[in-house]
Structure formats: structure tokens, C-alpha cells
Amino acid sequence: MAKIEIKNVTKSFIDPDGKIMNAVKKTSLTVNDGEVVVIIGPSGSGKSTLLRTVNLLGAPDTGSILFDGVDITKNNADTRKLREEVGMVFQQFNLFPHLTVLDNITLAPIKVKKMKKDEAEKLAMELLNKVGLADKANSHPNQLSGGQQQRVAIARALAMKPKAMLFDEPTSALDPEMIKEVLDVMLSLAKEGMTMLLVTHEMGFAKAAADKIVFMDHGEIIEESSPEEMFSNPKSERTRDFLQHIL
């Protein structure tokens, strides 16, 4: 079970000139168990901000977030438990450069889940096999291509056995020829029934895997529909405009 309910969430920042910037405004979104939901929208529309409220990397100012029906924005909520259950993959991979690929993957299972080292390494090797990088276990991140690094980052997140995964533009920093290898891994995850909330402009992926596409602009969800509908028959003018730009 993994159900994410974002309810009336707002989040603002104070920009360098001291002005208040409402990055996400009273937004609600539900990701049901096993669903893949893709957020699209122009730069600065609040996609990352919204995504990062879910694992409380940037806790919302108001509103609430329910994970499997439990309000995780309450003061007494177990934030760390939540983060064990919700994995995250970043645009810039954020692998730990001082650790080998294997140690990148085993760090959290050992430190957070108190897993035994050999057990964690076994799990890591299984995951590396899954993302096709078993031969890179002892390499350092800077010896890998961008696509390989991102696949390791996915394996690292999966090592916590999360119930849901967040992806923030996982292929945007990659050279075109490496995008597919990462999308393939994400597709297979989606097929296995992983609950996924992601920001991506890979429309091929969205069409193939998404149950729902959400279009955000200026901190608000403008439109929310199935891929077919979103691409063939967008309701709002702004959505149509945006899709014309990226398709």
C-alpha cells in the first residue's frame, strides 16, 4: 500500500529582495497505490517544490500530506520513517562522490535500517543487476557516465525498499543518448507496480507509463487528466500552449 494525498498545500519562499514568492498555492493531488503520476509545467511553476513537500524535504507551510492515510505534516509524525518509505531521485543524481557505488547503495540500509553489511551488499548487488551495473560496484561515481550515475541513484533509493518513489526531472541533466537507459529502468519500476510521482518532460515515458498527468503553472494545478486526454484534448489554453512548446 502506498497512497499519497496532498491536501491544500501551500509553500512560499522569501526571495533575495525580501518579496514573498508563493511557489505552491493551495494545491491538492492524490496518487493512488500503484499509480504513476507525472507533473509537467514551465520552469518556476512549483513542480519541484510540490514534489519535495511529499518527503518533507521542503515541508509545506499550510495544508497537509497524508501517506497511507497518516498525516505526515503533523508535529508528532515520524519523518524518518516516512523517508524510508518514500525514495527520491534527483536531477543532479547527488551520489556521494567519496563512496564507491556499492557503498552509496548500502549506506542508508546499514545506517538507517541497521541492516548487516553483507546483507546490505547482497541487496545492493541485486539492485545493481537490476539496473544493469553490477560490474560497476567498486567504481566511484565520477568514473561513471551520467546515465549510469542516475541508475545507481535509483538503485540507492530502491535499497530502502520504498513503497513510493519521487523523481525530479531524472533525465534532464543527461545527454540524449543516455536518457533511454534511465527511462527503461523507470518503466520497469512502473510495470512492477511502484507508486511513482514524478516531474518529467519525457512525454514518451508519460504516455507509456503515466496513469495521470498534472499540468502546473504559477504554483497551481491547472489541469489533471489521463495522458490520452491531456495530449489530444487539453482543456485549458495555457496547457495547450505549453504542450505545443514541448511536443
Place this chain on the structure above:
Amino acid sequence: MKDFEKMPVKEEKPNHPTITMTDGVLIPKKGNKRILSSWMMTFIGAIALLLFLIIFKADPYRKIFFFVIKGTPTTFEITIAAIIGAVIIGTLTGIGSVSNNRLITSLCGVYVELIRGIPLLVQLMFLYFALGSIIHMEGNIAAIVALSICFGAYMGEIVRAGIQAIPKGQTEAATALGLTKAQTFMHVILPQTIKIVLPAIGNEFISMLKDSSLVSVLALSDILKKGREYISRTFLSLQTMLIVALIYLIFTLVLSRLVGLMEERLHKNG
């Protein structure tokens, strides 16, 4: 079809050429032939001159050398102990400077500013006498504490800059994996910080070796103090100071090469 909206980030180029120079000694490394060869020439020159004086000008240089060299244990004892103290204080100050607690950051900031604004010799004498009058302390302990406090501030700044140089994404990734703040610091931030700050910290070690000579004003028998004792007895000021200078120079050169070797190793290991 992707990222149409992202502008490439423009690298800002400064209008004027700038140079970065530190007042520390040069660290000879394999990659830098110029520094390595000037290091080699100075080192060989210093050793040769010292040997020449001791062997062929035994009077007075041999006597001077064997008298002054007795200060070595004190110099090293104080330097090494103060390095350990300064590294501990510096690490804590560096961590404190980036803490979320306003009070702690301010305290660390004031400490650093205070120390950097007062000449080392003045601080050293002040702390030495202050420490000595508040709690009774052996002279060398007081000197070690004083040097640690002085250099801890500089190291604190280095550690702070090192921590801040680690990309935010590292903390975010660790946090997202469920690591606590302490675990994130221990396993993600600290190891990377050490790599970044080691060259600068190595420079501080060398400065500390040199500046440990300041404790000679505190009635501690380090190399310089031994030299001054010898001068007051024999009035051979120029000859004695030549030997003192050569001894410090050789120690400093050896230490700087050691720091260079350490850096080379560090780079090899990824």
C-alpha cells in the same frame, strides 16, 4: 523536446584577472615542477650549509648546533599538541559556524573575528598570563592551550568554508534516504570536507611549526629560546641565529613536503 525552458547558466567571468596567493609556504607536489625544484634546491642548500658549518667551522657552529637542537623536543611537543588542539577547536568552530542555532553561529563568529584581529604574539602572551592567573597551569600547557585557541580560529574558518563548499544536494540526498542530521554529517559531509580542507589545514600545520617559536617569549625552552640563551651567554648573535634559522627552515621544508605527499595520496584515492 526536453528542457526547452531552461536557459544555459552563464558563467560569470571577472573583468580583471585575479590571483590567489596565501601567505603560507609553498607545498611541493609532483604536479608542480617549479615549486618542487625550488623546494629541492632550498632543501639541499640548507642541509649542505648546515653540514658544512658543523663539520668545517666546528668552532663555534658545532657547539651552537648541539646546544640549540636541544630545543627541538619542546618545539615539536608544543607544535604537535597545539595542532591536535587547534584541529579539534577548529572542527567544532567550523561546525558551529554553519549550525542552525543563531547563538552558536554568533559565538563562533565573534571568536574568529576576535582572534583574527589581534596579533598572534599579543594573544599568546595575554592568554598565557590569563590562563596562568585563573587556573594554575604548567607553562607548556598554557602555551599549547593558547596556540590551540589562536590557530583554532583560522582552522574554524577553513572547516566552515569546506563544509559550505559541499553541494546542498548531498545533504538532500542523505536526508531523503532517512539519515539523521548527525549521520548525514558523519558519513556524507565530514569525509568530503576533510578532503577539501586538507591542503589548507596542512598549510596551517606548517605555520604552527613556525609560529611555535613565539612561545620562546613565554620562558619555554624551544629552539628559538635555546638560541637566545646561547646568545646571552656568548654574544655570538649572528652565528647562533643562522643555526636557528637553518634548523627551522629544514623542519619547515620537510613538513611541507610531507603535506605535499599527503595531498598526492589523497588525489590518487579518488
